[in-house]
Amino acid sequence: MSEQKLFKVTIDNITTEVEPGTTILQAARKIGGDIVPPAMCYYSTLKDSGGKCRTCLVKVAQGSAADPRPVPKLVASCRTAVMDGMVVENITNQQVLEARDGVVEFLLINHPLDCPVCDQAGECNLQDLSYGHGDDKSRFEFVKRTFEPENIGPHIQLHMNRCIMCYRCTYVADQLTEERLHGVLDRGDRSRISTYISKAIDNDFSGNMIDVCPVGALTDKTFRFKNRVWFTRPMDAHRECSKCAGKVHLWMRGDEVFRVTGRKDQWGEVHDWICNECRYDKKKVSDWVIEGPAKMSRHSVISVNKYYGLKKPKDFLPEVMGGRDPKMLMDIHDVSGVNDPDIDLSAVNGPATSKTFEKKDS
Amino acid sequence: MGRKLLLDKVGIVGIRSYDVYRENGGYSSVEKVLKTMSPDDVTNEVKKSGLRGRGGAGFPTGMKWGFLAKPEGVPRYLVCNADESEPGTFKDRYLMEHIPHLLIEGLIVSSYAVGSNRTYIYIRGEFGWIVDILEQAIAEAKNNGWLGKNILGSGFDCEIYVHPGAGAYICGEETALLESLEGKRGNPRIKPPFPAVKGLYGCPTVVNNVETLSTVVPIINMGGDEYAKYGTGKSTGTKLISACGNINKPGVYEIEMNISVEEFIYNDEYCGGIANGKRLKACVPGGSSVPVLPANLLLKTAKGETRMMTYESLSDGGFLTGSMLGSGGFIVYDEDQCIVRNTYSFSRFYRHESCGQCSPCREGTFWMEKILWNLEHGKGKMKDIDLLWSVQGNIEGNTICPLGDAAAWPVAAAIRHFRDEFEWHVTHPEEAQRRNYGLAGYAEPLKAGV
Numbered sequence: 001m002s003e004q005k006l007f008k009v010t011i012d013n014i015t016t017e018v019e020p021g022t023t024i025l026q027a028a029r030k031i032g033g034d035i036v037p038p039a040m041c042y043y044s045t046l047k048d049s050g051g052k053c054r055t056c057l058v059k060v061a062q063g064s065a066a067d068p069r070p071v072p073k074l075v076a077s078c079r080t081a082v083m084d085g086m087v088v089e090n091i092t093n094q095q096v097l098e099a100r101d102g103v104v105e106f107l108l109i110n111h112p113l114d115c116p117v118c119d120q121a122g123e124c125n126l127q128d129l130s131y132g133h134g135d136d137k138s139r140f141e142f143v144k145r146t147f148e149p150e151n152i153g154p155h156i157q158l159h160m161n162r163c164i165m166c167y168r169c170t171y172v173a174d175q176l177t178e179e180r181l182h183g184v185l186d187r188g189d190r191s192r193i194s195t196y197i198s199k200a201i202d203n204d205f206s207g208n209m210i211d212v213c214p215v216g217a218l219t220d221k222t223f224r225f226k227n228r229v230w231f232t233r234p235m236d237a238h239r240e241c242s243k244c245a246g247k248v249h250l251w252m253r254g255d256e257v258f259r260v261t262g263r264k265d266q267w268g269e270v271h272d273w274i275c276n277e278c279r280y281d282k283k284k285v286s287d288w289v290i291e292g293p294a295k296m297s298r299h300s301v302i303s304v305n306k307y308y309g310l311k312k313p314k315d316f317l318p319e320v321m322g323g324r325d326p327k328m329l330m331d332i333h334d335v336s337g338v339n340d341p342d343i344d345l346s347a348v349n350g351p352a353t354s355k356t357f358e359k360k361d362s
Numbered sequence: 363m364g365r366k367l368l369l370d371k372v373g374i375v376g377i378r379s380y381d382v383y384r385e386n387g388g389y390s391s392v393e394k395v396l397k398t399m400s401p402d403d404v405t406n407e408v409k410k411s412g413l414r415g416r417g418g419a420g421f422p423t424g425m426k427w428g429f430l431a432k433p434e435g436v437p438r439y440l441v442c443n444a445d446e447s448e449p450g451t452f453k454d455r456y457l458m459e460h461i462p463h464l465l466i467e468g469l470i471v472s473s474y475a476v477g478s479n480r481t482y483i484y485i486r487g488e489f490g491w492i493v494d495i496l497e498q499a500i501a502e503a504k505n506n507g508w509l510g511k512n513i514l515g516s517g518f519d520c521e522i523y524v525h526p527g528a529g530a531y532i533c534g535e536e537t538a539l540l541e542s543l544e545g546k547r548g549n550p551r552i553k554p555p556f557p558a559v560k561g562l563y564g565c566p567t568v569v570n571n572v573e574t575l576s577t578v579v580p581i582i583n584m585g586g587d588e589y590a591k592y593g594t595g596k597s598t599g600t601k602l603i604s605a606c607g608n609i610n611k612p613g614v615y616e617i618e619m620n621i622s623v624e625e626f627i628y629n630d631e632y633c634g635g636i637a638n639g640k641r642l643k644a645c646v647p648g649g650s651s652v653p654v655l656p657a658n659l660l661l662k663t664a665k666g667e668t669r670m671m672t673y674e675s676l677s678d679g680g681f682l683t684g685s686m687l688g689s690g691g692f693i694v695y696d697e698d699q700c701i702v703r704n705t706y707s708f709s710r711f712y713r714h715e716s717c718g719q720c721s722p723c724r725e726g727t728f729w730m731e732k733i734l735w736n737l738e739h740g741k742g743k744m745k746d747i748d749l750l751w752s753v754q755g756n757i758e759g760n761t762i763c764p765l766g767d768a769a770a771w772p773v774a775a776a777i778r779h780f781r782d783e784f785e786w787h788v789t790h791p792e793e794a795q796r797r798n799y800g801l802a803g804y805a806e807p808l809k810a811g812v
Contacts, residue, residue: 051552052720054760073759079552102756106725139749142732165718184547184718187530189728191718 007084008065011035011058012092024077024088025056029267032309035090036267038100038129040107040214041166042078044269049171050078053164054103055129059096062087074099097133104133109140110189111215112161120216122229122301125268126164147192152182153200155280156210156218160192163217169193169209176273177203193217204243207279211262211270222280223251223259230301232258234294239287243275249294250285257283266297266308364631365592367580367600368573369616372460378495380502383463389508391582392470396516399582404475408578410586412598417443417534417571418649418689419764420673423578427476429558431566439567440478441543442469442575444485444492445527445534449650449711450691453602454572456614458485458492462499466522468575470508471582473520476568480521484539487527496524531715535763536569537561538717549719550763571689573602593619597672601687603632607645607694610634619672623647624661626671627694640696643801644780647676648688650708651768653775654701655685656804664808681775697801702787702794705776706734712769723766726757730773737784740791747784751777780804 006017009027012035018027026044028036037058042050050056056078060071065085074096077088090096108130115121147160165184170193173180181203182195195201201209210218232251239246251259260279262270282288298307348356376382383389395404409424430438442465446454458465465483473481485493500522503509511519525543527533533542537551540562561567577599581589590598597619606612609627611634617626626632627642636642642657661669664683669675676687695704713727733750736742750773758770777784783799 051762054720054722054762057760076552076762099756099760103721103760106721106729106756109725109729139752140729142729145728164721165724167719186718187532188713188716188718189724191724 005084007082007086009082009084009086009088011088012090018082020081020084022082024058024060024075024080024082024086025050027082028077028088028090037077037090038125038132039078039267040125040129040164041168043168043171043212044267045271046168046171046212047175049166049168051076053107053166055100055107057096057099057103059089059093060086061089061093101133101135104129105135105139107164108134109138110145110161111164112144112146114162118159118162118216119219119224119229120162120213123268124216125214128299145189150194151200152195153202153206155207155221155276156201157221157224158193159217159219160194162215163193164215165191165193166214168212168214169218172209172212173201173203173206176205176208179203204275204277205273207276208262208270208273211264220259220261220279222283227251227253227258230303232302233304234296234302236263236291236294237288238291239278239282239289241275241278244278245272246274246278247272248274248278248288250288250290252285255285257285257288263294266295268297364616364618364621365600366616367589367592368457368464368576368602369461369614371464377461378463378499380463380499380506383461384506387583388463389467389503391579392467392508393514395471395474395582396514396518401475401477404471404578404582407586408475408581411581411589412586412596413574413577413581413589414597414673415571416573416577416601416690418448418651418686420687423570423574426558426570427472427568429556430476430568431559432477433566437479437565438477439562439565440469440473440476440481441536441539441562441567441569442481442483442572443534443536443539443569444483444489444572445531445539446572446689447486447488447531447534447715448689448691449708450606450646450693451604451649451689452606453604453614453690455489455492456604457572457576457602458489458496462492462495463503464576464579465496465572466499466503466508468578469522470503470513470520471578472568472570472575473522474518475578478568479519480523482543482562483522483524484533484543485524485526486534487529490526493524493526500524530717531711532717532763532765535765538763539569540567549717550765552762594670594672595674597674597687601671601690603671603690603692605633605692605694607692608637608640608696608699609694610637617671619670621671622661623669623671623676626692633692633694636694636696638696640698641801641805642694643697643699643804644695644701646685646691646693646695646772648686649691650693650711651764651771652686652688653681653684653771654704654779655775656779658805658808659683659779662808666808681771682778685775698798700738700798701776701780701783702734702738705773706731706738708772709734709769712765716765716769717763720762720766722757723761723769726753726766727769729753730757730769734773737787740787740794742784742788742791744785744788747777747781747788 011028014031016031037056039056040053057074058077062068064083152158181199181201185194210220232253234249237250249261249263250257262274293304293306295306296304405427413423414420530548532538533548535550538548542548557567592599600616600618604614615632628635644656645660646654663669663678673687678684709731713731716723716727718724733746754770754773757766786799787794
């Protein structure tokens, strides 16, 4: 691998080097910051996902070093592999921003916007997206499309009205569970997630559909209407589990465990899938070994004071102290040496510091 | 009379049966190819002929075959796209119904060229009776040694299977067609990879239209160079046009691509003029997906040249003042037709046929149909026209497959060329329910600088 030539890619004037086969979106995530396109349907740990929601569209201003022609249409960054010398424009391109605003508008016209009663509110990708790209008022003046509520099993609540058809849950069912019992029925604006003959989705890993759902279409029945996510605190925890890695987030309020989910990374993606036993049946603190507060993405409304990519303010003290970096607490501690009779304080030039009290005999 | 290459034998009684077809020179191209030519020779002949895909996009067929990846030990597939569902287009149906052996012959030759031992015809489910016709033709061809193992002792094996679709327009998009053929939900795939690299069952695949594959037969029989002498410029050969709408003689016509649009509409050999002595108002020259053109821009280009029935001439001026030859679904509107209603009708179709996979197409087609319903039924507002324009702009180019574009273009063109008719629907909501806007100035000569 070390011999492999890395591809140079420039995204919004920031150049980075990535391995061949990396997608534009992954390259942008490597750079990080504002230039990362939003992704509603792409999920790095689910094979073949992505390309459907069109929110991650970017402009390829230069195809590659060998063929510098631009790509005429906007491309889905989650499914387009980088080429050596590729130049990509995301937030620096007006056309991209307009297209993204358009897509967000499309996603919202039929979305019920029932955030006040939605369990996903506070950790909803569509909420974040509409906050960043949505308009303050709707141009859609018709009755929204609605679906009949449908029972798909004992653990998962389906709200089809909220669904944005990202297909992630179908990939979970295909790739994690033994048999996919649900899928997309019908087509066009009437397409919907369903089990067709009202089958109950009850596989060992089916609960992961809840974690991958970017909106509140699939929610946890054991957590339904129990609490708002921003009142609960995520904790990293683990337990010995024979089926899965057992690494989870416990969503706690006080000593009570309200919800168990997979551990999400900075991009809201789960890498260690958890089984239904860990998710639904282990709701006592004594079931878990708690490691500490979980790291969250900074944009989140969940305040844990422990965020990814947090930038510490610059320590300006050495600068103003002429290169000296006083350790204030230590100083105070050492000042107890003030009683040391060896030191003539009147002989000290300026205010006394810890250095004044350093033992001379060493 | 224009020269014909595909429909020249259609008039012969019993041409649908193998014996009559064979007596009239059928399957000679298969003999010629298998006995005297290599697969690359066939591809070169098609390249020389300048044949462009007849399904709508007009991509050069020889080049498409040239792109086909040829890894060792991996089968290659040829798939014939007979999922002809575009409103206004019915040429493939005519061809398959009247002279099925031409398609079978073209398929065998093309399969040989691309090295496909299993060739599929993906046919629209609604064409149930044509499935029977094709299956009978395949059985006849097989009984006479044109299909099966070691055809004519050349060592080339080929089987043809007919697969009926289940009633989705989207399955005419090549990657959705392949998904459907594999037995999955007909959602278009995200490209790249293109079918030439990873197509049916992950193997290199060529997908071609019925008319394209049938045209390979005359190309082989007469030679690519000779075929290229037909037509004009880069639009070589003949094209089937399915003419419908307010004309005296609707039907499928084979034209050599060197006649003008005016001749096609008014000549008795073709459409025979506008029905009932009315005047021409507008025309969709290539199936419902392509932009509609008003009469003044249809007969002459913006530069004042006569518009011809060719790929280049019809798209002259881009989408601002031009259109596309597309799949050849030629829909003519007379002065009594309402463009708003027509646009609504197309829009309803695309809403119904969108696969729902990507958000701009799923939600955009739904929204456009609702706005157009309001406009057509006298409930529209002036800002709705601008909204419609904005919505179609947000769909176009941002979708996975061309269906989004196909839904946006007719709306864009209708507003671009017929905006005053839309506005009249808003300002005269009640009158618009009783009568149509009429011809207005759409046939008047263009003003300079437009």
